[in-house]
Amino acid sequence: MLELQDFSCGYGGTAAVESLNCTFAAGALTALLGPNGAGKTSTLMAVMGHVAPMGGRILFEGRDITNRPPVDRSKIGIAVVPEGRQLFGDLTVEENLIVGGYSLPVAAARAEQEQVYSLFPRLAERRAQISGSLSGGEQQMLAIGRALMAKPKLLLIDELSLGLMPKMVDVCIEALTRVRQNGLTIVLVEQNTSRALSIADHVYVLASGRCVMHGSSAEVKDNTEIFEAYVGIH
Amino acid sequence: MYYVDLLISGVAFGCLYAMATMGLTLVYGLLRILHIAHAALFTLGAFVGVWVFNASGSLIVGLIVAILAAVVMGCLIYRLIYESILSQPPYVPLLASLGVLIFLQDGFRIVFGEEGLTVRHNPFYMANFTIGAFSINVIYIVMAGGALISMAVLAFFANYSRHGIAWRATVSRPLLAANFGVNVIQVRYAAFAAGSALAAIAGVLVALMNNLVEPHSGELISYKGLAIIVLGGLGNMQGAFIASLVLGIAESFGIGLAGRYVDRDAIAAVALIATLMIFPNGIGRART
Amino acid sequence: MMRRIVFLTAMLSACAVTSAPADIIIGMHAPLTGFAAVDGKSARIATEIAIGKINAAGGLLGQKVQLQVFDDQGQGAQAVTIANKIVSDNAAILVIADSYSEPTRAAASIFQAAKMPYISAVASHPDITKVGNYVFRGSQLGEVQGGSTAVHIAKALKKSKVSIVTVDNDYGSSLLNGFKAAMGAQGVTLVGEYSFTMAERQFGSVVAGLRRDNADVIYIGGYWFQGGPLVSQIRAAGITTPIISSGLAAQQFIKIAGPAAEGVMIVDATGDDNANPEYPAFRAALRAQEAEANVFFSEIAHTAVDIAANAIRRAGSTDREKIRDALASTKDLRTMYGTLASYTSGREIIQRMPLSIVKDGKFAASGEMEIWLPAP
Ligand SMILES: Nc1ncnc2c1ncn2[C@@H]1O[C@H](COP(=O)(O)OP(=O)(O)OP(=O)(O)O)[C@@H](O)[C@H]1O
Ligand SMILES: [Mg+2]
Numbered sequence: 001m002l003e004l005q006d007f008s009c010g011y012g013g014t015a016a017v018e019s020l021n022c023t024f025a026a027g028a029l030t031a032l033l034g035p036n037g038a039g040k041t042s043t044l045m046a047v048m049g050h051v052a053p054m055g056g057r058i059l060f061e062g063r064d065i066t067n068r069p070p071v072d073r074s075k076i077g078i079a080v081v082p083e084g085r086q087l088f089g090d091l092t093v094e095e096n097l098i099v100g101g102y103s104l105p106v107a108a109a110r111a112e113q114e115q116v117y118s119l120f121p122r123l124a125e126r127r128a129q130i131s132g133s134l135s136g137g138e139q140q141m142l143a144i145g146r147a148l149m150a151k152p153k154l155l156l157i158d159e160l161s162l163g164l165m166p167k168m169v170d171v172c173i174e175a176l177t178r179v180r181q182n183g184l185t186i187v188l189v190e191q192n193t194s195r196a197l198s199i200a201d202h203v204y205v206l207a208s209g210r211c212v213m214h215g216s217s218a219e220v221k222d223n224t225e226i227f228e229a230y231v232g233i234h
Numbered sequence: 235m236y237y238v239d240l241l242i243s244g245v246a247f248g249c250l251y252a253m254a255t256m257g258l259t260l261v262y263g264l265l266r267i268l269h270i271a272h273a274a275l276f277t278l279g280a281f282v283g284v285w286v287f288n289a290s291g292s293l294i295v296g297l298i299v300a301i302l303a304a305v306v307m308g309c310l311i312y313r314l315i316y317e318s319i320l321s322q323p324p325y326v327p328l329l330a331s332l333g334v335l336i337f338l339q340d341g342f343r344i345v346f347g348e349e350g351l352t353v354r355h356n357p358f359y360m361a362n363f364t365i366g367a368f369s370i371n372v373i374y375i376v377m378a379g380g381a382l383i384s385m386a387v388l389a390f391f392a393n394y395s396r397h398g399i400a401w402r403a404t405v406s407r408p409l410l411a412a413n414f415g416v417n418v419i420q421v422r423y424a425a426f427a428a429g430s431a432l433a434a435i436a437g438v439l440v441a442l443m444n445n446l447v448e449p450h451s452g453e454l455i456s457y458k459g460l461a462i463i464v465l466g467g468l469g470n471m472q473g474a475f476i477a478s479l480v481l482g483i484a485e486s487f488g489i490g491l492a493g494r495y496v497d498r499d500a501i502a503a504v505a506l507i508a509t510l511m512i513f514p515n516g517i518g519r520a521r522t
Numbered sequence: 523m524m525r526r527i528v529f530l531t532a533m534l535s536a537c538a539v540t541s542a543p544a545d546i547i548i549g550m551h552a553p554l555t556g557f558a559a560v561d562g563k564s565a566r567i568a569t570e571i572a573i574g575k576i577n578a579a580g581g582l583l584g585q586k587v588q589l590q591v592f593d594d595q596g597q598g599a600q601a602v603t604i605a606n607k608i609v610s611d612n613a614a615i616l617v618i619a620d621s622y623s624e625p626t627r628a629a630a631s632i633f634q635a636a637k638m639p640y641i642s643a644v645a646s647h648p649d650i651t652k653v654g655n656y657v658f659r660g661s662q663l664g665e666v667q668g669g670s671t672a673v674h675i676a677k678a679l680k681k682s683k684v685s686i687v688t689v690d691n692d693y694g695s696s697l698l699n700g701f702k703a704a705m706g707a708q709g710v711t712l713v714g715e716y717s718f719t720m721a722e723r724q725f726g727s728v729v730a731g732l733r734r735d736n737a738d739v740i741y742i743g744g745y746w747f748q749g750g751p752l753v754s755q756i757r758a759a760g761i762t763t764p765i766i767s768s769g770l771a772a773q774q775f776i777k778i779a780g781p782a783a784e785g786v787m788i789v790d791a792t793g794d795d796n797a798n799p800e801y802p803a804f805r806a807a808l809r810a811q812e813a814e815a816n817v818f819f820s821e822i823a824h825t826a827v828d829i830a831a832n833a834i835r836r837a838g839s840t841d842r843e844k845i846r847d848a849l850a851s852t853k854d855l856r857t858m859y860g861t862l863a864s865y866t867s868g869r870e871i872i873q874r875m876p877l878s879i880v881k882d883g884k885f886a887a888s889g890e891m892e893i894w895l896p897a898p
Binding site (some may be wrong): 235236239240242243244246247343348349352356358359360361362364369370371372373374440443444445446448450451453454485486487488489490498 | 557559560563719722723724726728729730731733734747751754755757759760774778780782
Binding site (some may be wrong): 048049050069070071073074075079080082086088089090091095096098099100101102103106109146149150 | 396399400402403405406407409410411412413414415416417418
């Protein structure tokens, strides 16, 4: 589905991620782990078109999208739940969802909106509320819902559990498990590594902008010493 | 009666200011640029509108051509001036904008003449509307009505159409809005077009009231425009509308009651300072 | 930017003409750019027409007259720069100010110190001539206009309650001062008093006040670019009170105020009925150069040249002191603005004051006003 080939990117000429080779298989949930500053967010935002590529390629469904403008992302089927939610804070819940489905035809977007509301009934209750005034958990639900509105094939999630109480994390993970049944491919960046390992099919570990380890969740769990050396115990 | 007259004139001007300066709010919201050159679009609309009205005899045709001219000029200013300097520190676009304003005002001098244009057959001349003891200039009603209608259309669009919602999302988070398929560049053109069109309508209305457009007519809204967007909470549309009304009424009463000692722009400055002391983030941001 | 360029060109052309030393050089400054550029243009072209006529008739003292034109932008600081330049060039034998009170006041003391005769053609602030014996006036003082208006309202119009609206500058305040000084003795009272800034065009609050005042007469003192919108806004509000005005004798005023201008009385203007036999030819020459926007300004600019030329001829010399003395003894001189009877010891003009009234889109002569003079 998504492939990074010898990919580097960074800010103002300084590389944040270097020579990354990753494959994210269709239908799989791949976790991207690593300490603070490892380059996880940079990698995701490069896929969204916001971090300048400095070498290598990004392939999506076999097509090179390295230099396509950000505005094309939702049309080809990529959506993001950004770090810190980044809701459109002045807009209501429903308006956030409408923007999420902006690239779909009106009728399709409306149908998708009902799907999101049934996935997160909490959002349906608060559809007219200004999103900036939602609780942290509700905001994360809305950020996920907004991304799902675009009917993506690939969903990038940055820090799902950040600042959420465990119960709220459960709600979100459960929702993701449900949408995965339709074949959605997910890339999940997480600080809560044990949680991530328990649901991921495959894992990449980044440190200082490079991939230092990868394998199936089971393989990574087996190599706990190396893994913990990089990521630390959570 | 006197106070009612002052209130009417204040409300009429408040509405007009709102219409004339909405473009500043829209552009500031999207690009964080203080678009001073906007004042020249007000003048351009007035000149073109009056010129075409005089030549064709039709106010509607004049108004339409004025709107088109201002929209084209507004979009050109974005494309030729702002687009390439958006990443510069804010004073760079501000200075560029000032330069455009001066350039256009001198252009108006050369094209339309130093003494400006007058309306040949002004339908609002001496037209007044009398209810009992009240007598209101028809142009005030047209000014307030025109402003309220056009602002209502804009507000409806911004709140109830998905393009309008996408526009507001772009104001909130331009990068992320792009990721959901919102074409940020088109949104910018739309903002320049809508703001410029409103400024052109306002310009024509003021030209009809004064029966005069001068090369520097836009100065009416240049300084005040800045006060309004700051008062309104920088980029906030409802806030800017309320701020415009407050300013229109403050000016009307201020000039009426202390007119020998203060001028219009001084009142705007005082209103600015007083409001910021109460709402440090502007009227529009007071809630959040 | 434009202003700079125009100013530079004026400077350069001025420098160029100084290289012809045989000519008589007259300096002039006017607001050629800026807020009063239309007035500056009216004055410049009228001055050129007047000097052209003199040269066509053989010049002065057998010499051609050269005009040096400077742009003061209607601003004091510019006028000071210009005055210093003219004085240091030491070529002009006389200087005319076709400008507003601020720049004229600023320049006057520099010319006085250099003993260079200086005629303030338009500016009406009383302090200008008080600078010294080289500074002369070309038109009526603002105070005289204001005071005579009070007398006219009482004696000719037989009214007493007046609302007054004046521009907030030297001209406006001298009108107001004259009016107030004269009104008591005439039994005239002010029921409303308003002022507006130079840039003002929106008069909603003033109009609201005028409606409340319900005066017998409204007196407006200002310029065409304010008077036009003000008069139309007064009439548009349904106020039909008679209006008398100072400073609005510009064709552009009628163009802006249109039908609202009808019946407005204009103090100290003969308007389109000027009785000078050369007047029709003068108007035709102005029209040919599209300079009819402010004919009153043109008339008094022409008048300043009339006064200067008459004095230079009588002085029979280009000696500045002799020219000054000749100016002071001017007698019964027919100008484009009337007949200048003589100068007072304070170098103010003594001249009758005509009144005109807007009729069918023209300024029509409407008799003369009794002159009121401030107590010395
Ligand atoms: N906008 C930016 N401009 C310049 N440098 C940046 C920017 N964003 C991130 N960086 C740098 O790039 C490197 C990688 O940062 P990134 O945010 O991708 O890490 P991360 O793995 O997401 O960390 P965290 O777990 O703390 O979110 C860091 O050194 C960071 O300082
Ligand atoms: Mg991160």
